[in-house]
Amino acid sequence: MWSNLPSDLLANIFSLLSPDSLARASSSCRHWHTCAKAYPLSTTSNNSAWFLAMPIQRNHTLLPCYLHNPILNNWHALSLDFLPDPVRLVGPIGSLVLIRPTSSTFLQLAICNPFTRQFRHLPMLNITRTNPAVGVIMVLDSTQSVPFPCFKVFVAGGMSEAVAPRRGALYEPTLEMYDSRQDTWQVVGPMPVEFAVRLTVWTPNESVYSKGVLYWITSARAYSVMGFEIGTNTWMELNVPMADKLEFATLVRRNGVLTLVGGVCGGEACVWELVEGYNWRLVEKMPIEFGIRFLGSKTSWGSTKCVGSDEAIYLYRDLRSGMVVWRKVVDKGKWEWFWVEGCCSIGGKRVQTFPIKGVLLQPSLALSCIS
Known part of the structure; x- marks a missing residue:
């Protein structure tokens, strides 16, 4: 049959x-x-995102990436030997990941699908930049007739190799955008020099797009959030709750709303949401038992990392350590906390521990626009 x-x-x-x-x-x-x-x-019927852990490269060796399947609660190792160079993970784009080669000091971006082993460099930027902030948004296009996602990449600030003198020394006070539909970069316009400096020096690559604004968080204490309103080309700065007491702070998006996850010095991990008037509202605290299990013998949240999507928020440290997950349970209509064991072995073979950067992505075996 x-x-x-x-x-x-x-x-x-x-x-x-x-x-x-x-x-x-x-x-x-x-x-x-x-x-x-x-x-x-493209993916599973319940649309659950997988946790992808990519090693933070310390040398020129191409290490595999590791993925956790939340449905079967197991880990997989995927070889990245199809990539021409070791790479650093920037962020997810639907079922694709945005990466940058570690062999170059200036920013060069590429996209790949670790499941189908597809890879493609994006065109070079108009302005050579080192260590700029990078942001990604998905684009809904009613005229789209192809099965792969459309997206835009925004690059802000960075150190420029330009010879001509300009205010702000060698910091590049401009914003540049890549549109996958045209496969080209364009300079969107200027940005405040002080924002360019802070985005270059104190901001990791993670960004969050919510309600027309692209947000980054600075990693310097006290934490602050910088946003770019795309429709009006307007820059803004937001305060962070308990900014001087947080040992880690990360922006994610939950249910379409900008969300802040942070660990309080000597206290709990908390979750805040941005509400009307650009105010923060405390919505959740990690249960004490999960915090004790996650921290173990450590007394600080300082090495904690966090990644999230509209359906789940993951707190993690390294590959072998366990993760705490706050996940939407559709059948119950609420969010619940879970513990996920770290990746200690695959197929009976012990996995070496090393620093990682994680993202949540929708796995896909569909051929895309990469090739």
């Missing part, structure tokens, strides 16, 4: 599988393999 199912019906069944299960199914027989290729389905 299974060998005689119409391809469209079989494709609907395949849509219920996670990417790793779909890959195994596609290798079962020629009919299933053909169907899986002809009807490329």
Whole structure:
């Protein structure tokens, strides 16, 4: 019976599988393999994002990346030997990841799909920049006729190699944007010099887009948030709650709202949401038992990292350490806390511990615009 199912019906069944299960199914027989290729389905039926951990490269060795499947609660290792150089993770773009080679001091960006082993460099920026802030937004296009996502990449500040003297020494006080639909970069306009300096020196690459504004958080105490309103080309600065008492602070987006996750010195990990009037509202605290398990013998939140999406927020340290997850439980209509064991072994083989950067992405076996 299974060998005689119409391809469209079989494709609907395949849509219920996670990417790793779909890959195994596609290798079962020629009919299933053909169907899986002809009807490329993007992800699992409940649309759960996977946690991808990419090593923070310390040398020129291409290490694999590691992924946690939240449905089956297991870890996978994916080789990155298809990449030409070791890379640093910048952020997710749907089922793709934005990366930059570690071999270059100036910013050069690329996109890849670690599942399908596709890779492509983005065009070079108009202005050579070192260590700028990078932000990504997805673009909804009603005229879009292709199955892959459209997106924009914003690059702000950075150190410039320009020879001509300008205010702010060598800091580049401009904003540049890449549009995947045109595959080109353009300089959007100027930005305050003091913002360019702070985004260059004190801001990691993580950004959050919410309600028309692209946000970054500075890593210098006291923490602050800088935003760029895309529709009006306006820059703004927001205060951070308990800014001088936070040992770590990260911006994420939850239910479409800008959300701040931070660990209070000598206290708990807290979650705030930005409400009307650019005020922060405390919405959740990590349960004490999870905090004790996460910190272990440590007394500080200082080495904590955080990544989130509209459906989940992950707090983590390194690959082998466990993670605390605050996740939306659809069946219960509420968010709950979970513990996820770290990646200590895969297939009975011990995994070495090392620093990582994590993102949440929707895994896909569908061919995209990368090639």
